[in-house]
Amino acid sequence: MIFVYIFTALLLVISLIMQAHTSFDVLRIAGIKPDLLFITIVYCGYSFGSFYGEVTGFIGGLLHDAASHSPLGLLALPKFVVGYIVGFFGRSVFKGTMITVFILLFAASFVKGVLTLVLCYIFSEATASSVFTIIFPEAFYNALLAPPLFFLFDKIFEKELEREGY
Amino acid sequence: MEFFIRHKSIVVFVLFFLFCIISLSVHTSPLTLSLEGMGRAFITPFQKGYNGAQQNVRKLWAGFTELGDVRDQLRLTREKLQHYEAVAEEVSEIKKENDRLRKLLDMQKRVTNDSIAAIIISKDPDNWFRTIVVNRGSSDGVRINMPVIAYVGEEKAVAGKVVEVRGSVSVIEPIISTGMKLGVMLQESRFPGLLSGYAANSNFAIIDYINKSAAIKLGDVVVTSGQGGIFPQGMLVGKVIKSFVSESSPYQRAIVAPIVNYNQIEEVFIIKKEPDKELMEVMGKVEP
Numbered sequence: 050m051i052f053v054y055i056f057t058a059l060l061l062v063i064s065l066i067m068q069a070h071t072s073f074d075v076l077r078i079a080g081i082k083p084d085l086l087f088i089t090i091v092y093c094g095y096s097f098g099s100f101y102g103e104v105t106g107f108i109g110g111l112l113h114d115a116a117s118h119s120p121l122g123l124l125a126l127p128k129f130v131v132g133y134i135v136g137f138f139g140r141s142v143f144k145g146t147m148i149t150v151f152i153l154l155f156a157a158s159f160v161k162g163v164l165t166l167v168l169c170y171i172f173s174e175a176t177a178s179s180v181f182t183i184i185f186p187e188a189f190y191n192a193l194l195a196p197p198l199f200f201l202f203d204k205i206f207e208k209e210l211e212r213e214g215y
Numbered sequence: 216m217e218f219f220i221r222h223k224s225i226v227v228f229v230l231f232f233l234f235c236i237i238s239l240s241v242h243t244s245p246l247t248l249s250l251e252g253m254g255r256a257f258i259t260p261f262q263k264g265y266n267g268a269q270q271n272v273r274k275l276w277a278g279f280t281e282l283g284d285v286r287d288q289l290r291l292t293r294e295k296l297q298h299y300e301a302v303a304e305e306v307s308e309i310k311k312e313n314d315r316l317r318k319l320l321d322m323q324k325r326v327t328n329d330s331i332a333a334i335i336i337s338k339d340p341d342n343w344f345r346t347i348v349v350n351r352g353s354s355d356g357v358r359i360n361m362p363v364i365a366y367v368g369e370e371k372a373v374a375g376k377v378v379e380v381r382g383s384v385s386v387i388e389p390i391i392s393t394g395m396k397l398g399v400m401l402q403e404s405r406f407p408g409l410l411s412g413y414a415a416n417s418n419f420a421i422i423d424y425i426n427k428s429a430a431i432k433l434g435d436v437v438v439t440s441g442q443g444g445i446f447p448q449g450m451l452v453g454k455v456i457k458s459f460v461s462e463s464s465p466y467q468r469a470i471v472a473p474i475v476n477y478n479q480i481e482e483v484f485i486i487k488k489e490p491d492k493e494l495m496e497v498m499g500k501v502e503p
Binding site: 084124 | 223226227228231232234236238239240242247251252253254255258259261262265266269282332336337338340341342343344346347378379386388393394414415416417418441447455477478480
């Protein structure tokens with residue numbers, strides 16, 4: 050399991066640095082860029098259960114908060130909540146096909162977006178139009194990138210997933 | 216104890232939830248800020264390392280691909296230099312005349328401030344915020360609320376302002392951020408307004424509170440008004456691309472395309488100008 054911890058930590062840091070780097074802006078479509086860190090968190094919950102999903106979501110979210118200009122906890126809370134929910138169902142419900150991974154990421158990103166919007170509304174500033182300008186486009190973008198990334202992650206964690214019986 | 220172990224997922228969930236809610240409720244407290252600082256201190260070396268590696272690869276690649284361009288540019292630059300050398304003498308005369316006229320008119324000389332060149336090491340990784348992190352911090356003399364500019368070709372324009380400073384890095388809020396409030400005016404007609412980001416995912420800004428009597432034209436140049444106490448007056452901001460009047464509002468609004476493109480910006484200059492202290496005190500924005 051130590052292998053999983055090390056690679057999860059590496060994936061979290063790499064995905065955060067990549068999406069924070071200036072060159073990542075070339076991937077912006079309609080002003081929106083995908084959330085690689087969140088895709089990693091959903092994968093962890095999906096593959097290793099709710100406890101692992103929420104811990105990964107919390108740590109990844111705190112790092113995201115530190116790298117972003119958001120108040121501490123604003124991005125962490127939606128991430129660990131979604132990590133927990135996804136892990137609650139996991140692979141037993143969402144079989145690893147392209148369609149289910151697409152739907153899973155779209156739904157998870159949407160829930161994350163709505164939670165972020167509510168928190169922004171309470172603790173920062175937000176407008177309802179963000180549902181159309183940020184939440185939907187980002188959910189679609191994340192869902193589009195998820196199948197190839199899940200495939201890549203499956204290869205990285207192949208042995209551990211075999212041990213878990215998947 | 217057995218209960219906690221058996222239900223560790225729910226126990227941890229509740230603990231995380233409480234942490235986030237408390238942290239958000241007191242997000243300006245020193246403890247929360249130091250936790251955030253620790254997180255940033257952890258991330259910054261990785262970001263700097265990645266940025267450095269990427270810059271080196273780009274330089275190496277540019278060495279192969281841009282040699283022809285560099286040769287052409289050198290020729291053009293030499294031609295320009297000859298032209299400017301001729302202009303320089305003329306400018307010197309005009310400058311002297313300008314100084315004399317300023318003295319005559321008893322005008323206050325424009326204060327020129329030093330600036331700090333900074334490289335952007337990261338941009339906000341989230342779609343909800345639009346901030347920029349640069350490789351200069353308090354150790355370089357950067358302070359909160361210092362204005363930030365960037366060069367686009369030969370044009371110098373406003374990029375944003377410093378909102379957070381750490382030892383070796385600073386966070387800049389660009390003018391397209393929805394949280395930004397910048398006092399501006401239309402350069403030609405001199406009508407003032409308040410500029411902020413248009414939307415979280417947009418690269419445009421919007422000016423509010425422009426008097427209805429102002430005739431706004433497409434392409435009108437927008438400059439800083441100097442009324443916020445942070446930016447000097449007359450700095451280039453952007454150009455108007457659309458204006459609209461609402462029947463219910465006594466003001467009109469204009470959408471502005473900033474000169475500095477957020478997606479392409481790589482280097483900025485932080486102007487070492489302390490904000491107007493008296494104005495900041497009134498606004499309750501004095502740096503602790």
